[in-house]
Structure formats: structure tokens, C-alpha cells
Amino acid sequence: MNIKLNTESGVPIYLQIIEQIKNMVLCGAMKAGDQLPSVRDLAVELRINPNTVARAYRELQHEEVIDSRWGEGNFISDKFSGSATLEKKKIIRESLKNLIGQAENYGLTKTEIKKILSEFFTEHDL
Incomplete structure (x- = not known):
């Protein structure tokens, strides 16, 4: 293993x-x-x-x-x-929560964070 x-x-x-x-x-x-x-x-x-x-x-x-x-x-x-799909979603949500918390610690506003996420989704055709 x-x-x-x-x-x-x-x-x-x-x-x-x-x-x-x-x-x-x-x-x-x-x-x-x-x-x-x-x-x-x-x-x-x-x-x-x-x-x-x-x-x-x-x-x-x-x-x-x-x-x-x-x-x-x-x-x-x-x-x-x-229940693996539910577990994966839980892990992704927790990762996003941590990432957003880190962005806020860097001083970014919620609007700035949303803009970054929107740009990312557009760039990666998501």
C-alpha cells in the first residue's frame, strides 16, 4: 500500500x-x-x-x-x-473555503475574489 x-x-x-x-x-x-x-x-x-x-x-x-x-x-x-461524490464535494468546498480565507487574509475584498474566480473560469473555459 x-x-x-x-x-x-x-x-x-x-x-x-x-x-x-x-x-x-x-x-x-x-x-x-x-x-x-x-x-x-x-x-x-x-x-x-x-x-x-x-x-x-x-x-x-x-x-x-x-x-x-x-x-x-x-x-x-x-x-x-x-458516497465518494459527496465526500469529494465536501473536500472541494473545504479547499475553497480555505483559499477564500487566505485571499481575505491578503486583504482582498469579496468583490475582488469573485472577479478573480470569474476570470479563472473564463480563462479555463469552465
Whole structure:
């Protein structure tokens, strides 16, 4: 599994695992029914404590991103795959909110921000 951890980011490792697994589903790298590595295997691969992976998997299960099947393993849930479009929209909205906040911090007015967005959409034929 292609998970990259950044120990200097200040973001807890288990949250990095959660976000990267969600992103793999959202971008199509993983789909409903795909099996995740076992807790132990992923911990060995990432060189972290198995409890950290177990915590990430528990949270993913709670969020219905994965299904845990006793004796079989952990699999990407149909429920999350089906709601991927909503999740993508949520991520885009949050990114736009952050971008607009940054523009306001730079001193731009809402009118100026709207103009920049309008120009961008025109330039990129959106």
C-alpha cells in the first residue's frame, strides 16, 4: 500500500493513514471490496506501532469507509464508495473555503475574489 507518512507535519500518524486511505478511494486507486493490508502488515511496512494502524482502521470502520470481516480482514466499504461524490464535494468546498480565507487574509475584498474566480473560469473555459 502506498502510504507516505510525514513525521514532521504535526498531524498524528493515524490521521495521516485515514486521510490517505480515503483519498485512495476518492481518486479511484481503491474501490469497494478491495482488501486492506492486515494491521500487522501495514505496521511493518510503515515501521510504526500496530496500535496506530488499529486505531486508524477503527476510525475508518466507524466512518463506514471500511468493513471489518472477522477472520477475513478489512475491506473498502460499499457505503463509502457510494458516497465518494459527496465526500469529494465536501473536500472541494473545504479547499475553497480555505483559499477564500487566505485571499481575505491578503486583504482582498469579496468583490475582488469573485472577479478573480470569474476570470479563472473564463480563462479555463469552465
